[in-house]
Amino acid sequence: MPPIVLGAGPAGSMAAIMLARAGASPVLIDRDDQVGDALCGGFLSWRSAERLRGIGVDPAALGGHPVGTLALIAGTREATAPLPVEGFGLSRRALDTALRARAVAEGARLEIDRARSVEPGLVEGETRQWKAGAIFLATGKSDVRGQIRPRTAADPALGLRLRLPASERLQAILRGRIELHLFEGGYAGIVLQDGGTANVCLALRKSLLAEAGGDPLALLDWLASQYPRFGERMEFAPRGLAIDTVGSVPYGWIARSSQEGLYRLGDQAAVTPSLAGEGMAIAMASGEAAARAWLSGMNAPRFQQAFARRAGRPVRTAGIIWNLAESDRGGRLLTRLAAGAPWLARAAMALTRI
């Protein structure tokens, strides 16, 4: 029976590509017929870019915006640090479309179905049952019944995303850089992407949304009024712009074991705090490693343990930085450190990579 890969994001598509290349004819299942823009900062680290080039997907050829500088902004203070190697701003629609197409070109069979539940050997879809000796679970931010990740944070992180329309003024401001605006209780990442639009993605404590009456627009307005540098960017957002949200992201969670025949990938294997911009690299690394493991006969529990060890350092380091960054004092400290000791910023960037 061919293996099943559930979820065609960066993790699942990468696994499907590696399995297909080895002649395993995987079935790649996703709930969405049309590839959308997943909620994500859209920053491809140099590690992500390397991995993509390794499978013949070139972020620059997809229109990715080259990024060479990190700008940390806390209050009125700004510090910049060069990235060790250039990264890219790329929309998830462009990336996921290219990865899916590559998986199919390599020999994966793409099927559209929404999984209701997953257990070893069986995916219960909305249209039918899918059976396989090996299932690669890559549903990312969405949990599926039978495989729910534990949520323990009292005030969990939630994600918000909007896309600022292309404008020459905004492009002049953001060219070549990714901005991280640090807030009490979270941050916003802003980067140009293919087509000249700018992706604005925030991770914030859920309590902030509650304080804004549960209204994402009111929350953005409040942040813009409290943090003038962020407010300047939000002036480029016309009223009525769509805001995507995702609730309760289990930052820091790592799967340390799994069931026989069930390989957990991407955010279903390890959730790194997103301000490090390494989630997609970890997702692709897990897809590649899990495919290799299965092809070499390594069972799922052993793969999961090994991958948990590999993801441990970047996820823990990103957790420390996220905890520091999400207080006004810590944010200012980080900005001062980045300005005074750029080598420290580079070391932090390196330590958060897989």
Ligand SMILES: Cc1cc2nc3c(=O)[nH]c(=O)nc-3n(C[C@H](O)[C@H](O)[C@H](O)COP(=O)(O)OP(=O)(O)OC[C@H]3O[C@@H](n4cnc5c(N)ncnc54)[C@H](O)[C@@H]3O)c2cc1C
């Ligand atoms: C606020 C925020 C900002 C981020 N910014 C960045 C960033 O700038 N750079 C970075 O590298 N990472 C970033 N990340 C992390 C990154 O988005 C994830 O780590 C990455 O998308 C994980 O990839 P994945 O393939 O595991 O899952 P996903 O990208 O979530 O893909 C999952 C796939 O599974 C499908 N699926 C889901 N449920 C089902 C189902 N029931 N049945 C069938 N199919 C299903 C979906 O349609 C989707 O195609 C950010 C995360 C957050 C929360």
